[in-house]
Amino acid sequence: MTEPMPAQAAAPAGVSPSVADSFDLAIVGAGPVGLALTNALVGAGVALRIALIDRRAAGAGRDDPRALALAEGSRRILAALGAWEAASATPIRDIHVSQRGGFGRTLIEGSDVAAEGQAALGHVLRYGALLAALEQALVQAQSLTGAARVTRFAETTVAALAEERDQITLTLATGGEPKRIAARLVVHAEGSAADATAWLTRDYRQSAIVAEVTPARAHQGRAWERFTADGPLALLPLGSDYSLVYTTSNGRLPELLELDDAAFLALLRADFGTRLDFAAIGPRSAWPLALRARKTLSVPRQVWIGASAQTLHPVTGQGFNLGLRDALTLATVIGNAVRSVTQQRIDVGAGALLADYRRQRRGDRLGTIAFTDGLIRVFGSTLPGMSALRGIGLLALDVLPALRAPLARRLAHGTVAAPTWRGD
Ligand SMILES: Cc1cc2nc3c(=O)[nH]c(=O)nc-3n(C[C@H](O)[C@H](O)[C@H](O)COP(=O)(O)OP(=O)(O)OC[C@H]3O[C@@H](n4cnc5c(N)ncnc54)[C@H](O)[C@@H]3O)c2cc1C
Structure with missing residues (x-):
């Protein structure tokens, strides 16, 4: 890059x-x-x-071609720098988290961070x-x-x-x-x-395919995070479309890039199941992933x-x-x-x-x-019993707001509260 x-x-x-x-x-x-x-x-x-x-x-x-999910803390910083009004950002109202081929899911909602008095979990912009x-x-x-x-x-x-x-x-x-x-x-x-x-480096041996996808039904501000055996997939609301980040192993990448749009959308439907459907996809680009x-x-x-x-x-x-x-x-x-x-x-x-x-x-x-x-390693683990443990974790997050709130806050603000700046 x-x-x-x-x-x-x-x-x-x-x-x-x-x-x-x-x-x-x-x-x-x-x-x-x-x-x-x-x-x-x-x-x-x-x-x-x-x-x-x-x-x-x-x-x-x-x-x-990237779209970036911005935490609420970042929105405040950009606003203080005078760089927010001009940016056309799409709010994230909630995030649906699940794993493919295992039970358990959770919905992280704006109310999980309501104490901070913010309307959206984050924003997405190009x-x-x-x-x-x-x-x-x-x-x-x-x-x-x-x-x-x-x-x-x-x-x-x-x-x-x-x-x-x-x-x-x-x-x-x-x-x-x-x-x-x-x-x-x-x-x-x-x-x-x-x-x-x-540098300290961990090569995930994965790449991200990035594209904009038109949903068959309005997304209503919901982001989707789906963990699969091949890597995590994310759909972020961007205007009336989604910004897709599709993680795959480096071995499978060439095959996925060569698929025509209809075949790639069929794959996406299979990955997300019946909850979602897609009408069209724009150009795809690939990014190598490493820590x-x-x-x-x-x-x-x-x-x-x-x-x-x-x-x-x-x-x-x-x-x-x-x-x-x-x-x-x-x-x-x-x-x-x-x-x-x-x-x-x-x-x-x-x-x-x-x-x-x-x-x-x-x-x-x-x-x-x-x-x-940690998240990549927990959700990428194929050790016996891990899928069930992840499912229990997702269920626990779903029924216990006290567990969900710290996760929501981390996604919204980062590890610590965002530093303040003029007028923040
Ligand atoms: C697929 C993907 C999805 C992502 N999604 C998100 C997300 O949702 N939310 C999020 O927070 N982050 C996300 N990121 C990470 C985010 O893109 C980066 O953290 C961010 O771009 C870093 O900004 P930067 O300015 O440090 O570096 P860059 O964006 O890489 O910018 C570097 C700049 O330096 C210039 N440059 C490069 N080399 C030289 C050189 N030798 N001399 C002079 N100039 C040079 C380049 O032209 C460029 O302008 C994502 C990354 C990827 C790959």
Whole structure:
């Protein structure tokens, strides 16, 4: 999904970047998480010079076929960043959870999180719509506050990074002459990194087929999560359609991609049983699935957020939600540090600041990774008796709201309550 980037290769010899090419932060990756961080920093009204670098051309990410389920906590953060109204999101009223070939099911409803006073369990929107909303909010935030200066580098990657005493020099590959800039802090938001030794990885040997499916009857805001022996399937309400995430083993993937639409819909009917029927399906795309978590979130003058810090199985729809909380926490740590110093310019790459960020992200990050990975392993287990145990678990969830509520809250907010932001 992302291009490898050498993390610490030496920069070619040459003249140091001029003051005009010096930044407080270089954010590598203008995906939803990198953009959210930029928005939060600009919205904080602190004087920062930010370089925002992306390998894609401006606007190119709008065609990404993914739809993202957003937790209520994320909706609040995006609203506070001014990036919610513009996004056309579909509310999730309830979630039906079941397993194929075993008994037990549960329905998680809005009332399970009613104590938080929210109308929907979450919202679904297209990745492209989210990017557009964040871009629009950034323009507005810049015109309102004007304190931070953002310089965009599109169709650009980082060819080399060289750490110096109090800054990092980045050599940018722009398609023409390489360009050198300097930054106090490099924020990795490019989705992944090349250095495999820096990651803990579990290859699920599964891929997700993503498509938009038209239901035969109105979905009424219900999401479906169905666990099968081959992997979990999710249908998320998106406009009048569903966004389908169909997990399958890598061995079976080519066969499923080759099916014509009618044959794929027949398969979907067989997987979901008589509860649901489908009228049409759009183009299918495939995504390899693995758990990847960076062993450390920072090294001197570099920090990782979003999918650059961790990628999760999409079954619980937690990846972007977690990455958004990474971005917000980092923006808060940086914003507070800048505000605490009145006379001299703050070093946003200072070790203490990065240690604070690491400490604040630890619980939420590890909890969300464990929750998602645990669910995949429990529902993927073929050990004797596991199907019955899962059925009992689902039945228990169904009849005991006290058990269901924590699960609903986790899906709605993440491991901990979402960090607050201006006006939240
Ligand atoms: C099938 C599927 C379904 C998902 N569903 C959900 C869901 O329902 N809910 C949820 O919360 N999450 C979901 N996720 C996870 C979610 O998509 C990611 O967590 C989210 O996209 C991470 O955002 P990001 O900005 O960190 O990275 P990305 O979205 O990967 O963006 C990275 C950006 O960096 C740029 N880039 C890449 N390499 C370089 C480079 N070398 N130099 C410069 N720029 C670079 C890219 O062009 C891109 O703009 C799903 C993921 C998949 C695969």
